[in-house]
Amino acid sequence: MNLYQSLGYLVFGSRLRRMSEAFLTEINRIYQGKGxxxxxxxxxxxxLLSKNDSLSIKELSEQTGVSHPAASQLITNLKSRELVETTVSTDDGRKQLVQFTDKGLALLTQILPVWDAITISMTDLADSDPKIAEILPALSALEDNFKVFNLSGKVIAKLEVDNITN
Structure with missing residues (x-):
């Protein structure tokens, strides 16, 4: 058992971040390896754009769970690479709609088989160990419960109770 495993919940966020970074590094290695x-x-x-003709930045923000400025920054990055473009909504002149450019659609065509292969490979990994197969349902349950659990409030209350009794 390594240090991170031995510290349990004290380093839970760090472990999730490390796992996410390792996973994304592997995924990027796949794209690079395929050119x-x-x-x-x-x-x-x-x-999201592969499933919709266009979406507003607000819709992208809400559906991805990131802030509007973060979504806007990502869209600006993709626009600078000429992968997406924005147009003003005919319904609401304040709303910018994001859609693929031809270059973005061509890239989407290249990456769709990679997504399928990732899904199959990760399913194979999950099938190799019953504990791994539980990770997605467990993560969903944690995300849902964490929204209402109020961890900081519970920890502070625990500290206050312990302080009174000590």
Whole structure:
């Protein structure tokens, strides 16, 4: 058992971050190995746009769970690479709609088989160990419960109770 494993919940966020970084590094290595100029951090936008003709930056922000400025920054990055473009909504002149450019659609065509292969490979990994197969349902349960659990409030209350009794 390594240090991180032995510290349990004290380093839970750090372990999730390390695992995420390792996973995304592997995914980017796949794209690079196939000669595809794509970054895993673009995935949510590409996926959502692959399912929709266009989306507003607000919709992208809400569906990906990132702040509006973060979504806007990502869209600006993708626009500078000429992978997406924005147009003003005919319904609401304040709303910018994001859609693929021809170059973005061509890139999407290249990455769709990679997404399929990732899904199959990760399913094979999950099938190799029952504990791994539990990770996605457990992560979903944690995300749902963490929203309402109020960890900071509970820790502070615990500290106050312990302080009174000590």
């Amino acid at each position: 595809i100029d794509f970054d895993a951090s673009w995935f949510p936008v590409f996926y």
